[in-house]
Amino acid sequence: MATPRRRHGVSSAPTSLPEYDMTENIFALLTQEVRGVLAALVPDLPPEALARVQVEPPRDAAHGDMATNAALIAAKPARMPPQKLAAALAEKLAALPMVTEATPAGPGFVNLRLDEDFLRAQLPAVLRAGEAYGDSTIGAGVRANVEYVSANPTGPMHVGHCRGAVVGDALANLLKKAGWDVTKEYYVNDAGNQVGALGWASYWRYLRAVTLDADEWNAENTEQRFGVTLQYRGDYLVAVGDALAERHGAGMMPRRVEGGTVPEEETLSAYAPALERGWLVKSAWLDTAREIAVAMMMAEIREDLALLGVEQDVFVSERSLVEAGAVEGAVRLLEDKGLLYEGVLEPPKGKTPDDWEPRPQTLFRATEFGDDVDRPLRKSDGTNTYFANDIAYHADKVGRGQELLIDVWGADHGGYVSRMQAAVRAVSDGRVPLEVVLCQIVHVMKAGEPVRMSKRAGTYITLRDLIEEVGRDAVRFTMLTRKSDAQMEFDLDKVVEQSRDNPVFYVQYAHARCRSVLRQAEAADAALVADLADVPLTALADPSEMALIRRLAAWPRSVEAAATAREPHRIAFYLADLAGDFHVLWNRGRDDSTLRFIRTEDRGATRARLALVAATATVIRSGLGVMGVTPVEEMR
RNA sequence: GCGCCCUUAGCUCAGUUGGAUAGAGCAUCGACCUUCUAAGUCGAAUGUCGGGGGUUCGAAUCCCUCAGGGCGCGCCA
Structure with missing residues (x-):
């Protein structure tokens, strides 16, 4: 994991753009180039507009390698029709060394076709960077705290905890890769x-x-x-x-x-x-x-987490916070800010609980920070609510210098989000954002039938059972094949199925095939796989080879997009696409033997393809590393 | 009753933070292939992006509204 190359000071001008490693993120590179050309063309363009200028792969590959909305964004400030501006922009962009063709299109897009040598140059970049390829600096070294699992220490972990554990862990890995300074944390609810x-x-x-x-x-x-x-x-x-x-x-x-x-x-x-x-x-x-x-329960939970490949950096005990007076400290802090009062809450709108009776409580002015109602900190018997303890805990994170808090919760805690955000805003004076990633429930299926789970009847599936049945990698990968806030079915039979529609298998298989090719080449002649970062690559020209190269070049951008959206599942989808591109190429070698990776009669082409294969394996490992899934060397 | 999330092809789901003619896999149909590791290739067909209205150069994406599903709703954590 590369260390961030630069931290963005809070005082830096809003116009400053992130610094990118020019050799590793071609999208960022092109974005900078396009913005530079645009700024020269429209000198008085407001910085906010410039920041909205994007360079993306177009949906339709026929439009080229990249497309930019620059002319559409700048048309109004420049007082020019977008198509005219696009034409002017295209002319300038065509002069860039990595651009072979720039054409205005549609309402004012500029489509770019990139020099194939420029694209192929990504392969040595991948091979030199290794699994660090795709590391980014967009996190700017901000200290991010990702809290996840935090299961009560009242029993072993079950599948209900599993999704949050995997999502949290992968998200933390992802943010780390994208340049945040990440702490993985577990809150032990050992009070109450x-x-x-x-x-x-x-x-x-x-x-x-x-x-x-x-x-x-x-x-x-x-x-x-x-x-x-x-x-x-x-x-x-x-x-x-x-x-x-x-x-x-x-x-x-x-x-x-x-x-x-x-x-x-x-x-x-x-x-x-x-x-x-x-x-x-x-x-x-x-x-x-x-x-x-x-x-003993925590020891067991930590063993379970280790089985899942989750190792958190910090475990914070609720009880020790309470005993250290952190809750009273947090309450006093809010009191000093004038955010507490004794009051009586209205019953919930519409539906009044049967046992509702008005009673005075210590309330936090959450409504001043965007919540719907003020929230109680003390129960009627004078003891603190869980919310009060949770405020103390989050204040503790802020006090430890964390600059971005991310909590991964079950969706049943959704109603708790706005009050916690209000509280964090209050105790940090608005400096520290709290983001909450909600995970929807996982329905475990077996042979198409839902597996009924009941804690009372003791028929629920423990995390350990699940890992023993399908394996850690399948569990982790599968948990990341859906957006976290979408419901998911976890079919015990399907996740171990060796077929095209099982992405766990499909991605692992792609990696194994890559490794297999490299092993075979090495066995035939070790010099074939030596110094692959330096081999000439012009032999790589087939459309399916170029498609794979383009996909590899998109990895840094995928990392940044997934990290910004806090959506680790995108990594799983990227890898499935990448695996698809690779399998296509592999299968083409069946029809057309000149497309096989190892061709004894053409050493140059073989070396170039081995570089491509090695780069593919590297990016798959890089992605699986974020997901916490072990790449396999061969399929059994 | 109120609030939040969800609704995309027959099925399971993506959709790059507002971009061009909405995609993939499976299933279906047609043709081909039998392997550097078997789980294959190519083509065809498939849509009221839940309905309606709005915002603008442009909406699956943002706003309003209605319908359906999920979650939550003061002394549980």
């Missing part, structure tokens, strides 16, 4: 009711582990005696109970409390509802149970 319930469930498992008669402490008895609800009854907590039993022996067994036999200082630290029912359970025991459970 759910981990409280985890503590009880673990304590219950402990009781069953230490007692001689586990049936005595079945779930129903336990709930009744202590006045609690055992929310997490899955077997995965048995190991936690065993660990507690091993470490603490019978030291955490509850005691019967019969009329005043227990010292007052002990009852003070006991769980009250249980005490009322005649059982002494120390709060400290529950804390211990919870702590060990969280630690």
Whole structure:
């Protein structure tokens, strides 16, 4: 990953254009050239207009290699008809060394045809850069924090967490490649009711582990005696109970409390509802149970993430933020800004919940930052809402110098986006944007039938099951074959199918074919594959070879577009297209043996094609690297 | 009821941030091919971009509206 070559200072003029590596992004290069020519032609063109000038591949390849809207953009400020301006522009552009033809077209486009040597020169650029080809500086070294997964440490990861994990990880990789300074982060929700319930469930498992008669402490008895609800009854907590039993022996067994036999200082630290029912359970025991459970669950989650190839840089514990006073600090910060007040919320418009009653709460003026209503920070019992803790957490990220926050959430949290954005705007004085990428639910299918999942019935699929069944690469690739906010069907049979319509296979196969060709060439004569970045390339002239070269040259642009849109799935589509171009070329070698990569009778053409093949493999690896998918050397 | 997201070929989905005659794969039909690694090539057919209105040189893309689907809607995280 190349380091950004330059950071854009905040004070730089709005007209300044990003600096591009001239040899690696031909679209950026052409854009600069076109803007330069246009600026010379229309000297008083406003910079905003110049910035809107684009050079893109036209949809219809018959129009040429590139098309620019420059004349359409500049026509009004220049007070010239767009077609006339296009003609003038075309004349100048035709003089550029890499342009062989520039023609005005349509309402005022200029179509450009590029010199084929210029295009072919991309191959050595690819080969010299290696997988760093496509690295960009558009991120300008901005410190971006991508937070994803953040699954509650109350159980193993299941498929529901998987999409966010893959999307977040790939997005982070993508931003890194495009020049952002990225931190991958996980927020551990180890405070609040759910981990409280985890503590009880673990304590219950402990009781069953230490007692001689586990049936005595079945779930129903336990709930009744202590006045609690055992929310997490899955077997995965048995190991936690065993660990507690091993470490603490019978030291955490509850005691019967019969009329005043227990010292007052002990009852003070006991769980009250249980005490009322005649059982002494120390709060400290529950804390211990919870702590060990969280630690063991997090260890398991991190193992699962490692299986998926996800390794985050920073894990932030909600509890430690709370204990360090971060929440109170954040509340005070908002208070100092005059953004808090005690008030009563209106019931939601239209539908009023049955148990609605007006009550005064501490409210944050989210409406001042674009939210629909003000949002509560404290519950009626005075404790903080999750939102308050989340504000503290995001303020912490801002305090750590993060300049762009990106959260990857499940779509069921969509209603939470605007308040969180309001809060981040408030605590950062509008300096730090929060962007939220929502991931829609994944429906797991098997043989065309939906796989029903129920947490209560224990029939949900764990992430580990999924990886064992189809493999990490298939999981990661497939999760990126849809826009993240579109619903997705994950068909267990289809993702391992070896066919054209399985992009996982199709892309992997293209890479394997490339490697196979290079291996064969090397086996025949190692000198064939030496110094491929220096070989003459004029032998590459067939339309399908040029199409592949054009696709390779578009990789840097695809990276930038995907990163700007925060849409890592575009990388998957690019790779599928690239694989398609390569397979076409491969298959043409069947009909026309002169198009085969290795031709014993023509060493020059062979070397040129091997350069093309090596460049293709390089870009596939570069793209798979962003996706976190391992390129395979051969298909089995 | 209110808010957000979605609706593109028979199916599954792209659509380069407002560009030219809206694309790909699958399926269908026709012809060909049997491999440097088998899962192949070429051609044909396929559209009210959910409906309607607006913005402008230009709209699948932006705005309004209607219909259908999903998600959410104060002391869960």
